[in-house]
Amino acid sequence: xxxxxxxxxxxxxxxxxxxxxxxxxxxxxxxxxxxxxxxxxxxxxxxxxxxxxxxxxxxxxxxxxxxxxxxxxxxxxxxxxxxxxxxxxxxxxxxxxxxxxxxxxxxxxxxxxxxxxxxxxxxxxxxxxxxxxxxxxxxxxxxxxxxxxxxxxxxxxxxxxxxxxxxxxxxxxxxxxxxxxxxxxxxxxxxxxxxxxxxxxxxxxxxxxxxxxxxxxxxxxxxxxxxxxxxxxxxxxxxxxxxxxxxxxxxxxxxxxxxxxxxxxxxxxxxxxxxxxxxxxx
Amino acid sequence: xxxxxxxxxxxxxxxxxxxxxxxxxxxxxxxxxxxxxxxxxxxxxxxxxxxxxxxxxxxxxxxxxxxxxxxxxxxxxxxxxxxxxxxxxxxxxxxxxxxxxxxxxxxxxxxxxxxxxxxxxxxxxxxxxxxxxxxxxxxxxxxxxxxxxxxxxxxxxxxxxxxxxxxxxxxxxxxxxxxxxxxxxxxxxxxxxxxxxxxxxxxxxxxxxxxxxxxxxxxxxxxxxxxxxxxxxxxxxxxxxxxxxxxxxxxxxxxxxxxxxxxxxxxxxxxx
Numbered sequence: 001x002x003x004x005x006x007x008x009x010x011x012x013x014x015x016x017x018x019x020x021x022x023x024x025x026x027x028x029x030x031x032x033x034x035x036x037x038x039x040x041x042x043x044x045x046x047x048x049x050x051x052x053x054x055x056x057x058x059x060x061x062x063x064x065x066x067x068x069x070x071x072x073x074x075x076x077x078x079x080x081x082x083x084x085x086x087x088x089x090x091x092x093x094x095x096x097x098x099x100x101x102x103x104x105x106x107x108x109x110x111x112x113x114x115x116x117x118x119x120x121x122x123x124x125x126x127x128x129x130x131x132x133x134x135x136x137x138x139x140x141x142x143x144x145x146x147x148x149x150x151x152x153x154x155x156x157x158x159x160x161x162x163x164x165x166x167x168x169x170x171x172x173x174x175x176x177x178x179x180x181x182x183x184x185x186x187x188x189x190x191x192x193x194x195x196x197x198x199x200x201x202x203x204x205x206x207x208x209x210x211x212x213x214x215x216x217x218x219x220x221x222x223x224x225x226x227x228x229x230x231x232x233x234x235x236x237x238x239x240x241x242x243x244x245x246x247x248x249x250x251x252x253x254x255x256x257x258x259x260x261x262x263x264x265x266x267x268x269x270x271x272x273x274x275x276x277x278x279x280x281x282x
Numbered sequence: 283x284x285x286x287x288x289x290x291x292x293x294x295x296x297x298x299x300x301x302x303x304x305x306x307x308x309x310x311x312x313x314x315x316x317x318x319x320x321x322x323x324x325x326x327x328x329x330x331x332x333x334x335x336x337x338x339x340x341x342x343x344x345x346x347x348x349x350x351x352x353x354x355x356x357x358x359x360x361x362x363x364x365x366x367x368x369x370x371x372x373x374x375x376x377x378x379x380x381x382x383x384x385x386x387x388x389x390x391x392x393x394x395x396x397x398x399x400x401x402x403x404x405x406x407x408x409x410x411x412x413x414x415x416x417x418x419x420x421x422x423x424x425x426x427x428x429x430x431x432x433x434x435x436x437x438x439x440x441x442x443x444x445x446x447x448x449x450x451x452x453x454x455x456x457x458x459x460x461x462x463x464x465x466x467x468x469x470x471x472x473x474x475x476x477x478x479x480x481x482x483x484x485x486x487x488x489x490x491x492x493x494x495x496x497x498x499x500x501x502x503x504x505x506x507x508x509x510x511x512x513x514x515x516x517x518x519x520x521x522x523x524x525x526x527x528x529x530x531x532x533x534x535x536x537x538x539x540x541x542x543x544x545x546x547x548x549x550x551x552x553x554x
Contacts, residue, residue, distance in 0.1 A: 143404075147399065148398075148401040149401050151363050152397060152401040152403070155363060155393070155397075156418070156419075156463075156467075157388070157389075157418070157419060158415075158418055159387065
C-alpha cells in the first residue's frame with residue numbers, strides 16, 4: 001500500500017452548504033439591510049402622508065396640543081438651559097486661551113456670542129431635545145401601541161395620527177426654537193460669568209462687544225433652523241413609537257431608535273441647513 | 283339588490299365632508315353584521331380562510347376556537363383595525379371593507395369594542411377613559427358627560443372608582459371599565475374580545491350578566507370571542523367554532539354539544 005493511499009480524503013459533510021447556497025446567502029446578507037432601509041423610508045413616507053392628511057380635518061386637538069407644548073417645552077427647559085450654560089462656560093474657557101495666544105482677547109465676547117447663536121446653541125438644543133423628548137415620545141407611543149391603546153383610540157372613531165402624532169410634532173416644531181433661545185441666553189450668561197471671573201468686564205460691555213457685529217439674520221436663521229430639528233425629532237419619535245411591536249422589549253427598541261435616529265438626522269440636517277443659511281444669508 | 287347597492291354616498295354638509303349615509307330601508311331590514319368570504323393572512327400564514335357569518339340585531343354570537351385561530355383578528359377586521367385580504371363586511375347593510383378612514387370612523391361610532399386586556403388609556407383616570415368617546419363625538423355639556431359617566435360606571439358596578447387610575451384597579455375592574463367605555467356611545471354593535479379571560483368565576487359571572495342585560499335592554503348585536511364554554515353557553519344565541527381559519531361548525535350550544543365532529547367533540551371534552 002502506497003503512502004498516498006493512507007492519507008484520508010477530504011471529507012465533505014452532506015450538510016456543508018453548496019457554493020450556490022453560499023452565494024445566495026451572501027447576496028441576502030447584503031440585500032436584506034438595503035431592503036429594510038428602503039422599507040423604513042417607505043413606511044416613514046406613508047406615516048408623514050397620514051399625519052398631513054389628518055391635520056386639515058376637524059377637530060383640532062387643542063387640549064392635547066397644549067399638554068404636549070408643556071411636555072416638550074417647559075419640562076425640557078431646565079435641561080436645555082443647563083446644557084447651554086455648560087457650553088457657554090466651556091466656550092469662554094477654551095476661547096480665552098486660544099484668543100490670548102493670537103492677541104485677540106478683545107474678540108472673546110463676539111466669539112462666544114457668535115458660536116452660541118450660530119451653532120452650539122441650536123445643535124445642543126436639538127440633541128438634548130432628541131434625547132429627552134425623543135425617548136419620551138418613542139417610549140410613550142410604543143407602550144400605547146403594544147398595550148393596544150392606539151387601537152382603542154382608533155376603535156372609538158378618533159384619528160390617532162392627529163391626536164397622538166400631529167400634536168407632538170407641532171409641539172416640537174414650536175418649542176425647539178424657544179428652547180434654543182433659552183440655551184442661547186444661558187450660554188451667553190455663563191460665558192460672561194466665566195469671562196468676568198478671569199478678567200472683570202461688565203455685562204453691558206460684554207453684550208455690546210458680543211453683538212456689535214451681529215445682524216438680525218445672524219440670529220434669526222440659525223434659531224429658526226431648529227424648527228426643522230423639532231420637525232425631525234417629532235416625526236421620527238412618533239413614527240418609531242407608533243410602529244413599535246414586541247412587548248416591553250419593543251418599547252425599549254422604539255425609545256432607543258427614536259433617540260439614535262432623531263439625533264443622527266438632526267446632525268445631518270444641521271450640515272445641510274448651515275450650508276443653505278450661508279448661501280441665502282451670507 | 284346587494285348590500286353595496288343599498289349604500290349611497292351623499293355629499294354631507296357637516297364639516298364639508300362626504301358621509302356615507304345608509305339607506306334607511308336597508309338598515310332597518312339588514313342584519314347588524316354580515317361577513318362574507320373573509321380571508322386574512324400574515325405573510326405565509328393563513329389566519330382566516332373564507333369566513334361567513336351573519337349576526338342580527340339583538341343577537342349574540344360566540345366565537346370559539348384554539349389560540350391563534352384568528353378570533354381576535356376577526357374582530358379587528360370588523361372594526362377596521364386590520365384590512366381583509368378579500369371578502370366583504372357589511373355593517374347595518376353598509377359595505378365597509380373599502381371605506382376610507384373618515385368613513386370608517388363614522389361607522390366605528392356605532393360600535394363598541396372591548397379589548398382582551400381592556401386597553402384603558404393609562405394616562406387618564408377611569409372617569410376620563412369613559413368620557414373620552416363622549417367628549418369627542420357628542421355635544422354633551424361637562425355636567426351631562428359627568429352624569430353619563432357615572433351612569434355607565436354604576437351599570438358595571440364601578441361608581442366608587444371614578445378618580446382612580448387604570449394602574450390602581452384590578453384586571454377584572456379594568457375589563458368592566460373597558461366595557462363601560464365601549465358602551466358610552468350606546469352602540470348598536472358590541473365586539474368583545476375574551477371578556478372573561480383571566481377573571482375569577484364570580485367576576486366572569488358578573489361580566490356575563492352585564493352582557494345579558496345589554497341584550498335585553500338595548501337589542502345590541504354582539505360578537506363575543508371567548509375560550510370560556512360556560513360563558514358562551516350563557517350569553518350566546520349561536521356559537522361558531524373556528525379551526526385553522528375555517529368554520530368547523532355553527533349552531534346553538536346544544537347543537538355543538540351533540541355534534542359528532544371530532545374537533546368539536548375534542549374541544550367540548552377538554553373543557554368539561
